[in-house]
Amino acid sequence: MNEENKTEEKKPETAEKPQDNAQAKGLLKKEREFVIPGDKIVDTMDYLPGRNCFRKGDSVFATKIGLVGVNGRVVSVIPLNESYIPKAGDMVIGEVVDIQNNGWVVDIKSADTAYLPLSGIREFIDVSKTDLSNYYDIGDAIYAKISLATDNSTQLTMDDSRARKFKDGRILTINPAKVPRIIGKKGSMISIIKSQTGCRISVGQNGLIWIEGGDEELAIKAIGMVEKNSYLEGLTEKVSELLGYKPGEQPAEQAERSKEENVDG
Numbered sequence: 505m506n507e508e509n510k511t512e513e514k515k516p517e518t519a520e521k522p523q524d525n526a527q528a529k530g531l532l533k534k535e536r537e538f539v540i541p542g543d544k545i546v547d548t549m550d551y552l553p554g555r556n557c558f559r560k561g562d563s564v565f566a567t568k569i570g571l572v573g574v575n576g577r578v579v580s581v582i583p584l585n586e587s588y589i590p591k592a593g594d595m596v597i598g599e600v601v602d603i604q605n606n607g608w609v610v611d612i613k614s615a616d617t618a619y620l621p622l623s624g625i626r627e628f629i630d631v632s633k634t635d636l637s638n639y640y641d642i643g644d645a646i647y648a649k650i651s652l653a654t655d656n657s658t659q660l661t662m663d664d665s666r667a668r669k670f671k672d673g674r675i676l677t678i679n680p681a682k683v684p685r686i687i688g689k690k691g692s693m694i695s696i697i698k699s700q701t702g703c704r705i706s707v708g709q710n711g712l713i714w715i716e717g718g719d720e721e722l723a724i725k726a727i728g729m730v731e732k733n734s735y736l737e738g739l740t741e742k743v744s745e746l747l748g749y750k751p752g753e754q755p756a757e758q759a760e761r762s763k764e765e766n767v768d769g
Contacts, residue, residue: 505607521677521686521754528547528552529548529549530546530548530549530550530551530562531545531546531551531574531579532544532545532546532547532571533545533546534572535572535573535574536572536573536735537571537572538569538570538735539566539569539570539571539572539581540566540569540570541566541568541569542565542566543565543566544563544564544565545557545563545564545566545572545579545581546563546564546579547562547563548610549562550577550751551564551577551578552564552577552578552579552740553577553578553580553584554573554578554580554582555578555580556568556570556574556577556580556581556582556583557580557581564579565580566581568581568583568585568586569583570582570583570584570633570681571584573684575695578616582685583681584679584681584735585679585681585735586679586680586681587614587615587680588612588613588614588680588709588710588711589614589615589760590612590614590618590658590710591650591653591709592650592651592652592653593649593650593708594649594653594708595647595648595649595664595666595667595706595707595709596612596647596648596649596650596660596709596710596712597612597614597645597646597647597670597706597707597708597710597713597714598610598611598612598616598618598645598646598648598660598706598710598712599611599643599644599645599646599676600620600640600642600643600644600646601634601642601647602642603637603640603642605631606621606622606631606735607619607621607622607624607636608620608636608640609622610646610648610660612658612660612710613677613709613710613711613712614658614686614710615743616657616658617658618648618650618658618659618660619657619658619659619660620640620646620648620659620661620662621659624648624659624660624661624662624663625639625662625663626662626663627699632718636688637726641653641668641754644669644670644675645661645669645670645675646662646667646668646669646670646710647666647667647668647669647670647706647714648660648661648662648667649661649662649663649664649666649667650662666706670706670714670716672716673704673714673715673716673717673720674712674714674715674716674720674724675713675714675715676712676724676733677712677713677714678711678712678713678727678731679711679712680709680710680711680729682711682730682731682734683707683708683709683711685730685731685734685739686713686727686730686731687706687707688740692740693730693739693740693743694707694716695765696740696747697723697726697743697745697747698723699742699747700722700747701718701720701722701723701726701747702717702718702719702720703716703717703718703719703720703723704714704716704717705723706717713727717754721759722747725746726743726746727733728741729743729746730743736739
């Protein structure tokens with residue numbers, strides 16, 4: 505009887521621990537886990553290959569050095585270093601470098617310059633009566649949306665509620681590959697930085713970030729921490745501590761309000 509009881513008592517200890525849902529579904533690497541080209545990320549047809557990944561049989565492999573990203577059923581690799589490749593729908597920060605008869609040439613820190621045509625401006629401009637430099641002059645910094653991106657050309661538009669010309673503030677340059685970490689899931693990281701520093705911040709997918717007002721130095725320090733440590737887990741907590749939050753006491757409602765007020769972040 506005693507032996508039977510001992511056996512029964514040991515069963516829970518020797519029973520296999522249930523796998524987490526990610527592993528059960530064939531996801532072999534955790535989100536933000538470091539991978540190199542050839543690493544197997546997924547071993548199931550339940551997931552689709554995204555950026556910097558390819559499928560072979562039932563598996564998905566990495567093609568670049570970077571961090572695993574999972575968005576629904578799509579897995580991708582966020583490179584640790586990369587140049588910006590324009591994509592339609594991206595918000596970017598650029599500098600006007602030339603004015604032509606029907607628009608402006610803008611440097612967006614990619615392989616080629618972008619073009620902002622008159623059709624990309626919200627209001628009608630009569631070029632026979634108006635000097636285009638009155639709207640955007642050479643050297644002006646603008647926040648614009650990419651309306652068209654092909655192998656041959658990139659076009660911008662200002663017909664977006666977030667688009668504007670910057671008059672004050674500072675512009676930082678970071679590696680475009682780090683932008684997703686600066687923004688965070690659903691804007692969580694950038695919302696915390698905004699709410700605690702009081703800064704207005706616009707993030708360009710091309711790796712340029714505009715900051716104005718509030719404690720700009722603290723915001724710059726926080727962004728630098730994220731860029732330098734983008735591969736670390738628990739980065740949100742580390743940044744929160746830098747910004748003055750005590751562990752477990754983040755004002756979630758304040759961060760959420762900041763996120764709603766600045767949808768570009």
